[in-house]
Amino acid sequence: MTDIRISRRAALLGAGAIAAWASSPARALFQATDSLAVPAFIDALIAKMTLEEKAGQLQLMASAWGGGVATALNPPSTGPSFEGQIADAVAGKLTGVFNGNGAEMARRMQTAVMKQSRLKIPLIFAADVIHGHRTIFPVPVGEAASFEPDLAMRTARAAAYEAAGAGIDWTFFPMVDIARDQRWGRTMEGAGEDVLVGELFAAARVKGFQGKDLAANDAVMACIKHFAAYGAAESGLDYNSVDLSERTLREIYLPPYEAGFAAGAMSGMASFNEINGIPATANKWLMQEVLRDEWKFPGIIVSDYTGDEEMIAAGYARDGRDAARLAILAGVDMSMQSNLYTLHLPELVRSGAVPQAVVDRSVRRTLAVKNMLGLFDKPFGRIDLKREKARSRTKASLALSREAGRKAIVMLKNDGDLLPLDKSAKIALIGPFASGQHDLNGPWVVYGDNAQAIDLATGIRNAGARNVSVTLGSGVEAPLAGGIDAAVAAAQAADIVVLAIGESEGMSGEAQSRADIVLPEPQMALAEAVAKTGKPIVVVLKNGRALALHGAVKDAPAILVTWFLGSESGNATADVLFGVYSPAGRLPCSFPYESGQEPYHYDHKATGRPAPDGPRVPYKAQWRSAPNAALYPFGHGLTYGKVGYGALTVAPTMAWDGRLEVSTTVTNSGKRACEEVAQLYIHDRTASITQPVRKLKAFHKVALAPGASETVKFTLTREMLQFLGEDLKPTVEPGTFDIWIAPSAQADGAKGSFELVKG
Structure with a gap:
């Protein structure tokens, strides 16, 4: 039995937060105050640094030698060649890089810095390890459907083991934003709509990534993001404004961040959004009063990708110099990708616009974190080419991926006990996700490869089913010539249809807000045509958010929500389809009747005119075209x-x-x-x-x-x-x-x- 309980907020507030810090590895290095208890050598090192070198320690850049699909995951930018980036690092203009190309890249950069730089300050290597490194686990919202925080801790531990083996010191995860508007594409990165679930999974993931000792060669530093309330973006539109009362901010959105920091996370990331008119990257109230003064957070805060520079377009900063000034004064210790700190901090200090003590404080925090990671003692501690290969996609990590995958699956419906399937049945596997090495890992995967993942057709055949036909029927967002006719013929020749439909990787994740969270029209046309054959249908949904289900999909006798399950996607799904594993997942986000209900969450207020159960009553809080409820609510699963x-x-x-x-x-x-x-x-x-x-x-x-x-x-x-x-x-x-x-x-x-x- 798994027993999960937590007090309302007391366990994370005031003395509770300090107690949590006291028992974490961080306590050994940091005081629970705005100042840091750091080794004497760090202050001596700061005393030797020029302003330019100090600014360099606060500047993080994307690796010029990128790993995997890293360049496609962030906006394009111009920069130096890899050799030019090494030269910048040697000159003290760079604290580290992110999303680089593994241990060999890290070895070459670190070797140059430790041999040639003036102060021999080791680089830090970061990456977006969101739901796995080489072994890919279910997208985080899917993993939250397990309702097992311990599972999230184990997958984070496995991801840290792989990533640290590839020279990575720091991951930009967990994302702990509460997502109550399913139009928001980044729903897939978090734990859904509930505060308690958000708190528990935030803490579990931090503990998994950081382990018992941050200096260990199988631990990476966690980063709580996006601080704060990014999930409350208006209309579910990514990067949009956020306008919240302080009550809603404190009751709903802040608790998971606090839980993650209280669990020992040593870094956080400022969110892109503004809150009540002030961008998070320049929000002193958030960064200092809440984070440092109330929660006693001692680690580092990094901007999101060019987040400081984006205050110019938002109309809050006049230019790059002003943006750098606003961010550093607010308490953002490190600038990511814009290069604004390198360009402007030295002059800002010399002109008196920024006190040198403010810059020194951020440098001290950064160096203290590097020391905690063991980089000063062992700058190559995580950089080992043989270890990188040995730790990649082990039998144990792939077995864990399969376990996590099947635990993530939610069975919404199973009329007439259609599931589990009989392996001897004639199965027509139909849909754009029926087969093929695509859309298996899910969004936000830098180092994983869909070509190494198990697709649904392979998983079904691995399970022992032999009488299986595979027909695409349609594309994800476009019809296929003759596709529906072929699908109907396949359905008519079968005993049962498994309809694999949903969202592609490109329809979910960052910058993938959807105004209408329904299945694309070509897939709906496919579903309607197949339903008319009268054959029983099992809908297998691929999705990174809750969806509004309609027509033949809604009416299908059996529906599985399978999210994006990662490396063992097909095997995990087949385990559930054939009853090797009884589905146990529960929805971490409510599935509405209609897109227009968003933002929707189960823990809404009643209002003074609540809609009664039963027939519609005039002048009550209700929609004309949908119940004041979810089609499938938070926590549901059969x-x-x-x-x-x-x-x-x-x-x-x-x-x-x-x-x-x-x-x-x-x-x-x-x-x-x-x-x-x-x-x-x-x-x-x-x-x-x-x-x-x-x-x-x-x-x-x-x-x-x-x-x-x-x-x-x-x-x-x-x-x-x-x-x-x-x-x-x-x-x-x-x-x-x-x-x-x-x-x-x-x-x-x-x-x-x-x-x-x-x-």
């Missing part, structure tokens, strides 16, 4: 078992300083073993600040044999009932609370209520 919930056992009152145990019996009356995710929700009926209709507080993952029952217990504390009061401080008030142990955010499951009594 298994191959038949799980039922008994009555809720709960005392009528909870003492102010006491605890309250709530429980129910969960029974699998089916013939197959399964895992059930029992979710604990509460609702504060009356409070000085209106509260969501439900809020997730904990969950259990329970293994159930056929016919077995399990008593699921949760213990509530007063801290778990807290909310932010009028003064934006955690508070709790006596009163009546509704409570559910349920299989989703819209299911009743086991329901009851209790009274919190003071005195």
